[in-house]
Amino acid sequence: MSQLPLNLTLLLVAATLVFADPQALTLPTFVAGQVAALIILLLCAAVPWGRLPDWWVLVIPLLDFVAVGLVRSGAAGVLSGLGLLAVFPVMWLAGAGRRPRLIVAVCAFASLLMVWTPLLIIGDHAPHTFVAELVVPLMLVSVAVAMSVLTLSGIAQQERVEELLARSETRQRLLDTVLDTVDVGVLVIDDSGTDVFMNSRQRQLYLTALPPGADRATEPELLIYRDGSDALVPAAERPLGRAIAGEELNHEVFRLGRGPQARTVSISAREFRDAAGTRAGAVLACTDVTEVVAAVRARDSFLAAMSHEFRTPLTSLLGYAELLQEDESLSAAARSDLVVMSRNARHLRKMVDDILAASIEGSSPDVQRTKLDLARLVRQAAASAAPDAESRGIALRIEGDGELPVNGDKTGVVRVLDNLVSNALKYSESGSSVTLITERDGEWAVCRVQDEGIGIAPEDLKRIFTRFQRGSSALRSGIPGMGLGLALAHEVAALHGGRLECTSEIGVGSVFTLRLPLAGTGHDGPLPAASAHVDAVERSHASERADDGAS
Template sequence: MEKVLDVMMLGRVRFHELTMRGRVVLSQLPFNVTLLLVCLIAAIADPSVFTDVGFVMSQGLALVLLGVCFALPWDRLAYGLFLIIPVLDFAPIGILHYSNEDSLRGLGLLAVFPIMWLAGSGYRPRIMVPVGGVAALLIVWVPLFVDGTATPHTLAAELLVPFMLFTIGLGTSVMTLSAMAQQDRVEELLRRSETRERLLDTVLETVDVGVLVLDAEGQNAFMNPKQRQLYVAAIPDGVPTDKEEELLIFREDSDVPVPPGERVLGRALAGETVEHEVFRLGRGAEARMVSISARGFDDAAGERAGTVLASADVTDVVAAVHARDKFLAAMSHEFRTPLTNILGFAELLQDDSTLSTAAKSDLQIMMRNAHHLSHMVEDILAASLTGAEAAAIRLPLDLAELVRQAGDSSGREAAGRAITLSVSTDGPLPILGDRTGLVRVLDNLVSNALKYSPSGTTITLTSAEDGPWAVCTVRDEGLGIPPEDLKRVFTRFQRSDAAVRSGIPGTGLGLALAKEVAEQHDGELDCTSEVGVGSVFTLRLPLRTARSRRTAEV
């Protein structure tokens, strides 16, 4: 009963939250309360109505129906059976209207209560709305037939009120059905939302990636188990702390904690997007290497709603990469020493005048293959260098001079293959770079052109200034690269099918390493090619003056 009163007083409880009995009682109460008001008006306007049998009978019947609403267990009865109450309400209304219409005007309008109940129930509206309209019509027509005054004129005169009540019921039914459809849609969306929320929670609890969600104020809104595990690794001395600056967070190759302003959390809260930056959490054997990404997200209104951090534990991956690099470096060094000895003794043997022509030919084959193997070892060694080993000292260089030297060093091999090597440089091209790395790039580009060019063709090696860039191009008239292979030409260990079928030796590392060196110099290396026509490799490096201007601007 308290909930019913709360609904009537527009409190916190809503109609659909009541039990079926509570809803039935609440639907009947307005009618009984209005009948109570009728009694108060009758006491003032015409007290004699209290002696009228019809008046007393209608009031008593209405109270009985209210008692039935309280008494019956509507929750256990078939749904829709409760509509018998508004149908029976027409009985006391009809009796009251017939016996007291002369002294109390407008009693027939009481039929609006059962009509709205029938129409507003949403249960079989095509039946209930007409039932309400017919019942309202009978309330005003039956007395005419009982009194014998029913004529076409008197019947027509009583049509307005029943029709108005019918249209009220029709409008109520339309609004009720619309509200019910919207409620069903809302409930469906809520079920879907809850299902998605449970799915998301399950995914976040299952994935092997730490996820941290912060709200718009930077407060912790969600942290999955993996993130808590990584957080524990960063806690100093195992003592939990809420201060980000106290966590043990280091760069990959440093033992100095990352300054607060450079940590991902602060940068992300400031609006920066972070992509896969590697940090070390904690010290010692329990330290974890993590790759952290972070970005903000907006709400439906486009306002900043929070920030998401994703932390992937890459400890094992980093360890495996380091182990691989050490292995490759060790193996490359182990190969280099015997190869150097083989090449050295082979060069000494070349000067031996006692060797026969056949022996010298065999010696040339041995030296050629030893040189090829030496180049492969150099590529593998270069690929194995990471971190501090790959950091080169940038010195003032002239790219045009490096291009001329590359042409000179490859001239003998080009002549031996009956290939014309044309070198053209357009003045000095001052750059800052690592001589060893850039020489390797140029030698690799020219060597590739020689390997894939047939005899009688021309390789053109040029250098020129193009705005802020020093540009070097290597153009050949060789096999060319198919479009499907051109997309992967700078991928490590990638070789085109044509090169493999032709039996041309190679590791598939040279171009990948050349592109990495170009990018380390803030430059670019790209390629265009046409099968059967040839390829053009273009190296772009910042001119020293352009680099200085950019540095000054920063």
């Protein structure tokens, strides 16, 4: 293929001479040049070059200088510029990329021999004749230099590309190994929803979701359920369809398959974009949380059962303690002991209530919101806490008047207020004050509980609403508690469309601010099922009181 262009060009030269000077076709040198080129072409086809060292092929372009020189010498009087046919072997040699300086020198020497040899044969030794023939060699040397530079540049670029490809392949293999090693299912889809990549863990989860007896299934046929439901998830609500539509998923829980082999998974999805910033598809990550969910449910069942069993004897203790306090024959010391007993029993019952509320969250039906007056509930909470405040020597004040209508679950809101007031009293010292402030703030009904207690450290503020977390100052004070009350209060506020906030300073005090939407601001409606935990606790308490009364 490298030799054929020269032979075709020589054939065109012969065809041109048929019209220009047919007698030139019979000149011995011209015929010899054509025959030499034909023999070289036959050598290119016949010699097994693959068995020889690769540099042997460079002999062919060197022989081409002989064929071009003979043709040029034979037809020089008829056609001019035939010496430029040597550009074919020059490009072949320079394009080989081997020892460019030597190749350029060889091309220069071969070109000079091609144009000066005929002069030496005919005996023309005039200096000006030799100089006149230098134009063609100079042009061929320039071509050789340019071709060598381009070839070396191309080789360098090819080596760089091969290096980058090798690095890319190594990284791809590393990524594939990592994705197959991690215990997270990873699925990559393009913009049309076609699978691009699926690791081994994702394939296992896919097999779990297949209908019984099926080897393959389309997305609508897969057995995908919401956790806790036996109804198949509609196609539009399935993770893959939502990811294709561009929606982001954050740890949404689904169940794949049914029966003992079913797996509970947490699915997240994010879209990804190409180098131009155009959406190219999405990545879904599926984490198997079957064992975690089972452990959480077992823990909640245990806590619910334990709390239920604790409440019955505690209710009896409190009831009999109150009856004993009515006995006028008791001494002052005995009555004081009964007060301590009742106070600690009530504290223990509150802790049990918080554990029970946390354990059965989300297990009850929806609770309908009712019209409430937050200001009135605050006054009732203050009245309930007044005896405790008086016994501690703490001034309990209320600021604000007027109604604050909200829609919500009364049991839940009352528990939040009771918790905030009891916490303020618990962490305040005798002689200080606790102030309850109610006001309107735009579309919000606001209640602030302000104390002059020990305060909360800045590093503890971000985790005070986390379950079973207590501030360092509270731990150092030795005041008992489990770190559940504020977490449950924060959850109830969120479920009502509001929020619970806190600002505090060590040694100065804390301010807890409860914000709930005022009635008629667009947040009216049934509470989510998860908000029913407080109502479930209250029903559990009522049941226990009935059981205790019957006994």
